[in-house]
Amino acid sequence: MLPTTAALLAVLAALLAWPVPALLARARWPGRDPLVALLCWQAIGLAGGLSIIGALLVHGLAPWGHSLPEAAWSVLTAHSATEPVRGDHWVALTLAAVLASELVGVLVLSWVRITRTRRRHRELLELVVQPAPQPDTRLLEHPAPVAFCIPGARPLLVLSSGMVAELDEEQLAAVVAHERAHLGERHHLLLLPFVAWKAALPVLPAAERAHGAVRELVEMRADDVALTSLHGATPRRTLAEAIVAAAGGPGGGVPTGALAVSGAGVRARVVRLLEPPDPLSPAARWGALAAAVLLLLLPTALLLVPAVV
Amino acid sequence: MASLGELERAVMERLWAADGPVAATLLRDGLADRALALTTVHTVLSRLEQKGFVVHDEARPRRFSARTSREEHAAEVMREVLGQAADRQAVLARFVGAVDADEARMLRDLLAAAGTDDAPQG
Numbered sequence: 001m002l003p004t005t006a007a008l009l010a011v012l013a014a015l016l017a018w019p020v021p022a023l024l025a026r027a028r029w030p031g032r033d034p035l036v037a038l039l040c041w042q043a044i045g046l047a048g049g050l051s052i053i054g055a056l057l058v059h060g061l062a063p064w065g066h067s068l069p070e071a072a073w074s075v076l077t078a079h080s081a082t083e084p085v086r087g088d089h090w091v092a093l094t095l096a097a098v099l100a101s102e103l104v105g106v107l108v109l110s111w112v113r114i115t116r117t118r119r120r121h122r123e124l125l126e127l128v129v130q131p132a133p134q135p136d137t138r139l140l141e142h143p144a145p146v147a148f149c150i151p152g153a154r155p156l157l158v159l160s161s162g163m164v165a166e167l168d169e170e171q172l173a174a175v176v177a178h179e180r181a182h183l184g185e186r187h188h189l190l191l192l193p194f195v196a197w198k199a200a201l202p203v204l205p206a207a208e209r210a211h212g213a214v215r216e217l218v219e220m221r222a223d224d225v226a227l228t229s230l231h232g233a234t235p236r237r238t239l240a241e242a243i244v245a246a247a248g249g250p251g252g253g254v255p256t257g258a259l260a261v262s263g264a265g266v267r268a269r270v271v272r273l274l275e276p277p278d279p280l281s282p283a284a285r286w287g288a289l290a291a292a293v294l295l296l297l298l299p300t301a302l303l304l305v306p307a308v309v
Numbered sequence: 310m311a312s313l314g315e316l317e318r319a320v321m322e323r324l325w326a327a328d329g330p331v332a333a334t335l336l337r338d339g340l341a342d343r344a345l346a347l348t349t350v351h352t353v354l355s356r357l358e359q360k361g362f363v364v365h366d367e368a369r370p371r372r373f374s375a376r377t378s379r380e381e382h383a384a385e386v387m388r389e390v391l392g393q394a395a396d397r398q399a400v401l402a403r404f405v406g407a408v409d410a411d412e413a414r415m416l417r418d419l420l421a422a423a424g425t426d427d428a429p430q431g
Contacts, residue, residue: 117400123360124386126314127321128379142383146391147404160387175404182402195399215399222402237423244420247405248413255391263412266405270416274423 003062009055009302016048016295021206025213029288031272033280034221036288038190041214043292045193048206051299053100058303060093067306106200107193114192118150125156132159134176139164145249149179151188166249170232171242178239181225187218216265223269240273316353319343321362325379330365330372 030037063081065071129138137157145163150156157179194211201207227235247266337350357363365371
């Protein structure tokens with residue numbers, strides 16, 4: 001009974017560590033519905049972590065009971081094992097503990113570090129920025145065309161004077177709408193686990209791949225949300241023009257910031273705006289969402305169901 | 310009542326505009342429209358010192374000056390805020406990163422090509 005559960009969870013973990021992220025990263029449909037794709041990535045990350053830690057726990061706790069809840073209960077109530085505890089059980093339990101604390105620990109550490117850096121950046125910026133004509137927006141005197149937002153309890157949306165000089169009124173509105181979309185939908189929170197786990201699991205290609213994909217998807221999603229609030233005749237073109245002007249503007253000693261989202265990522269965004277792909281059909285959309293939910297339910301069920309059958 | 314952040318900015322403006330080191334009393338007089346107590350000015354100055362934006366000399370009374378010029382500060386802000394470390398940690402969301410000259414030309418070509426197609430549709 002138990003070995004099967006552990007084996008099934010291990011198979012699921014292996015699938016989620018390699019082929020599934022590879023397939024999703026290569027698929028073309030995420031560009032047609034970035035939000036659904038983002039939810040699928042979250043499900044993959046969560047289900048992957050749950051199944052690998054679950055597999056180790058189920059195997060390690062096997063001598064204490066025939067299901068994870070039962071075994072966990074008898075350990076917690078200090079009952080002795082009903083079967084001999086072998087070395088591999090201890091190894092599995094240790095690995096489960098190490099992996100769980102590493103994943104959670106790195107997540108917490110990243111959050112602390114990111115929050116501290118954001119506060120420092122806000123301090124640096126608040127001394128030199130001035131209110132911009134756009135509401136809730138600050139202007140930074142600098143020739144390079146740059147726009148960004150710092151999320152948090154007191155978000156800060158900054159446009160450089162170079163950006164204001166380079167773009168017309170409608171294009172600026174598109175930039176501001178894009179940044180607002182990041183803040184409004186809390187994209188930094190969707191990104192955080194992938195930033196953290198890329199740091200925690202540098203050997204896992206899937207972590208790197210997932211991080212890159214999620215970064216591109218939040219940009220596409222922010223573009224989509226921005227488009228819904230723009231009023232001009234050709235909002236798609238306006239936003240594409242703003243991207244091209246900002247990406248190709250004079251550098252002026254500003255770091256390029258082109259780490260994961262290189263030229264290819266910018267081009268994909270522009271092409272997507274100029275030649276919009278058909279949105280996903282409702283059936284495909286709900287199918288993808290159902291798959292994401294199932295992905296989360298599967299390891300949960302494998303961990304809990306043996307207790308009731 | 311102005312926030313500390315806003316007062317910090319006002320004090321930095323004064324220090325950047327000044328020719329040399331400025332005493333706290335002079336800063337208070339310069340900000341007379343805000344009717345600040347001298348202790349408030351000192352609080353703001355020590356906060357700015359902690360953050361590394363202001364230094365003081367050993368004259369009596371102490372005189373304060375900005376550590377860098379306004380332009381240097383703006384450049385430093387850009388370097389730090391948009392630097393690689395920030396990028397790696399996803400501290401902020403940048404509208405778009407800069408691309409190299411070839412890539413920029415390719416992007417403009419894309420836009421131009423689409424422009425001719427789209428024109429009839431408006």
